[in-house]
Amino acid sequence: MPDIVLIGGGVIGLSIAYELANRGASVRVLDQGPFGQESSWAGAGMITPGNPLVAKSPETRLRAESFILWPDWAARLREESGIETDFSRCGGIELSPERSASDIAAVAAKFQSEGVRAELIGSHELRELEPHLNPELGDAVYLPDYCQVRNPRLLKALLAACAARGVELSPGLPVIGFDRGGQRVTSVRTPTETIAAGQFVVCSGAWSQSVLAQAGCSIRVEPVRGQIVLLEVLPLPTHRILEVGSRYFVPRADGRLLIGSTEEHVGFEKRNTAGAVAELIRFGNDLIPSLKTARFERCWSGLRPGSPTGLPYLGRVPNSDNLFVAAGHFRAGLMLSPITAVLLRQLLLGETPDLALSGMMLAQ
Ligand SMILES: Cc1cc2nc3c(=O)[nH]c(=O)nc-3n(C[C@H](O)[C@H](O)[C@H](O)COP(=O)(O)OP(=O)(O)OC[C@H]3O[C@@H](n4cnc5c(N)ncnc54)[C@H](O)[C@@H]3O)c2cc1C
Incomplete structure (x- = not known):
């Protein structure tokens, strides 16, 4: 026993x-x-x-x-x-396409108040760090200690x-x-x-x-469905995690780029929907225009355990x-x-x- x-x-x-x-x-x-x-x-x-x-x-x-x-x-x-x-300290950036400068400053201040390294950067610095991002993006928060695991x-x-x-x-x-x-x-x-x-x-x-x-x-x-789109992009347009609220890009070392995700309360229905996949791809193309020519590899969904x-x-x-x-x-x-x-x-x-x-x- x-x-x-x-x-x-x-x-x-x-x-x-x-x-x-x-x-x-x-x-x-x-x-x-x-x-x-x-x-x-x-x-x-x-x-x-x-x-x-x-x-x-x-x-x-x-x-x-x-x-x-x-x-x-x-x-x-x-x-x-x-x-x-593949656990790595890849770093991350919180972007602000639809947020005011004060909102993004508040994100930086929140991380700083938790003792986490977080640097408010302007659009010029952002372009230096991430040249493939849409040039219209404004201030952002750089989080050098962000990590990922495969x-x-x-x-x-x-x-x-x-x-x-x-x-x-x-x-x-x-x-x-x-x-x-x-x-x-x-x-x-x-x-x-x-x-x-x-x-x-x-x-x-x-x-x-x-x-x-x-x-x-x-x-x-409660199950909360999340959908993800996987692209293959060589060379990768970013090596950092890029976040916009609940949406994000996660680059993998072998040239894969994940675009996530949704939060859907649809019970135990684990599948992809045309609407969500289209929306994730549009989000991806808006923020990283060069993704329009990336290879679509696959998409999937999972049921998060929501409390x-x-x-x-x-x-x-x-x-x-x-x-x-x-x-x-x-x-x-x-x-x-x-x-x-x-x-x-x-x-x-x-x-x-x-x-x-x-x-x-x-x-x-
Ligand atoms: C799209 C998406 C993106 C996410 N991104 C992140 C992220 O970046 N970082 C992060 O930290 N988390 C992320 N999460 C959340 C994370 O994946 C979950 O919080 C975590 O996987 C929950 O783990 P778990 O073991 O509780 O659940 P699960 O991985 O769902 O495992 C539960 C297991 O229980 C088994 N089971 C169920 N009922 C029974 C039964 N009656 N008898 C025996 N076995 C049973 C199931 O078969 C299953 O294998 C993400 C989730 C999704 C869907």
């Missing part, structure tokens, strides 16, 4: 499994499909900088604590799996590192029910097996609400001694995966959590 069963093998479940296995726990991860093919695969892999010495709000603290874990986390995964995740490779590295650490990986095994004895979950049911364990974690992404409902627990996690506050649920489920949740990371699950793994490891192994999780946890 495993010490801990994780329900969901996206970036959150696999990162927790890897962290627990590193401490000698016996872990089994169940996924209803193949591992790491949902939101975690579909994401863009942007890792926004943070500074734990200055961050104060729950969101900025969680982000900052995760940010400083990333370089070591990526290096360990590369060493243990032999797979390069998430499909991150998932492969996590899977390989988990397997090497003895994690039992069970794809194609949906959890369809929980057995309880008083305050404890004794086992989870799947179509073919009933699986007993000491502790259980629901990390089922956008499906976490319905999974936890089977255990009699109510949380609000009411945008912050994840992390912690023990009320009225359950041994059932935990790590879900609802919305737009930040890749970025927050290392700190989520560390916090859940601390909670599951009875250690004192590094961060005060008030506002994020259901119960201590």
